[in-house]
Amino acid sequence: MKTRLFFLLTASGFSALAQPGQQAALSIPAEAQQTARNVSPQAVEAHMRYLADDKLEGRKPGTRGFELAAQYVEQQFRTLGFQPMGQNKTYRQAVPLRKAQLREDVSSLTLIQNQQEQPLTYGKNFILSPNFGEAVSDVKAPVVFVGFGVSAPELGYDDYAGVDVRGKIVACFNGAPATFPSNQRAYSGSAKQEIAAARGAVGLITFSLPTDVRARIESNAPRNRQATYRWTDPQGRAQRTFPQLKVVAALGDSTARTLFAGAGRTFEEARQTANRSKPQAFDLNVSVRARTQTDLNDGLIGENIVGMLPGSDPKLKDEYVVYVSHLDHLGIGRPVKGDSIYNGAHDNASGVAINLEAARLFASLPKAPRRSILFVAVTGEEMGLLGSDYFASNPTVPKDKIVANLCLDMPFFFHPLLDIVPYGSEHSSMVGAVNAAAQFVGVTIAKDPIPEQAVFMRSDHFSFVRQGIPAIYIKSGSTTGDSRDGTKLNLDWRATIYHTPQDEIDQPFNWEAAARHVQLQFLIGYLTAQADSRPVWNANDFFGSKFGKSGKGK
Structure with a gap:
């Protein structure tokens, strides 16, 4: 495995990917391009290997395994110099739960x-x-x-x-x-x-x-x-x-x-x-x-892990771009094929690992983005988006200062990343940042291949949509570059591996595809944090009209 990706794309060599009716792609500054090229596929793999290890026992909230995962994310934030943005000057936000x-x-x-x-x-x-x-x-x-x-x-x-x-x-x-x-x-x-x-x-x-x-x-x-x-x-x-x-x-x-x-x-x-x-x-x-x-029973307390890279602009630093990925999985359960640990390598050690590597890219910039960047590893997603809904409803920063959310959950990198489905991009002005990041990485933008799965409702970005905050949730598309059908691979995985103990680290992950996901996450958030104006919902958008006008959410 190479220590880094060599994407031989320059600003003058990008091909236009904007679809009819979409905004043209934004310009990516040279320092952000260079930072994105320094992505490490091996770092993503290392994070996943730790988080999906048997010793973490499936990372169920309230267990020793989840605590080990939380400590790991905290240590990554400390190493990167991210400030604690939980409660009481810690990285933790308590999430009271009723069973x-x-x-x-x-x-x-x-x-x-x-x-x-x-x-x-x-x-x-x-x-x-x-x-x-x-x-x-x-x-x-x-x-x-x-x-x-x-x-x-x-x-x-x-x-x-x-x-x-x-x-x-x-x-x-x-x-x-x-x-x-x-x-x-x-x-x-x-x-x-x-x-x-x-x-x-x-x-x-x-x-x-x-x-x-x-x-x-x-x-x-x-x-x-x-x-x-x-x-x-x-x-x-x-x-x-x-x-x-x-x-x-x-x-x-x-x-x-x-x-x-x-x-x-x-x-x-x-x-x-x-x-x-x-x-x-x-x-x-x-x-x-x-x-x-x-x-x-009200005895269980979940915890979100929150770290922040302060912005560099005197005014815009008080606004926030929030990254979220769920740290929890299903713990230890019914044995399947002799294994009872539901490791959750793809669901969702992958999303946490990719966001951690995106956080490292932010920390390595010669100058922090204008707006502050908040990374949140949330609890209780498998229980019904509970940690993200709690954070979006009770953020540790002013809610009206959260300008955008980027979520990552099971991005599906079992083949080269050649196209993406950016859920949410059709609803807000964030489509411009999505197009620019896609151009840089060299992926096309595809339609949802599995609309019957209701993906837009099924992960933590929707907790932010409910609060009137534009959000993006990127998944791999169906193009594999060979004779395989990416949609069939996805549906077969969901039918045989999803939410079973077989979701382990020994699956045929494509680490370069994972690194491209890092670049997408980093660049979309970077462009959003640098923009003069915060993202806005499209005129008469269904979700913008339902949740965005009051700014208070529901």
């Missing part, structure tokens, strides 16, 4: 139709989400079907238009209309609880379309039986929860069909309407009685 474990044996769900009761079987007919606000939650209410349960008038779609669901339980399909753009579809499909609660519903029941095998309760039974977590505020209130919803349930396919037995329309008619992306809502003429019993 909720559903009690299946004393929880129940019963359908009531024509005064006849039909008790359902847990795990076969239905599953329940735990209630983070109270140990025992009881409800009985009529059920209203609301299509996809989506209210997006800005996209010309609203399942709730003209229907009153106050005091009722709403039932809906998983997902969102197929006519929505990929990122907007992903968000709308995830916001069902929030929308139902805002409309006055007292419960939510979801079920999958017959073609959506991945969302069925049978497919997700092991995961759905695990404890879930939320972070809590100083008053002890669990966040990203909706106490108004006394029951949140998912039904199996055949059980969902029985809801429509006494309705004016059949399940099949509702399915066809959903497939045409048409809003719909009607009474199901059935009621539900549910009890949700939850064991609650």
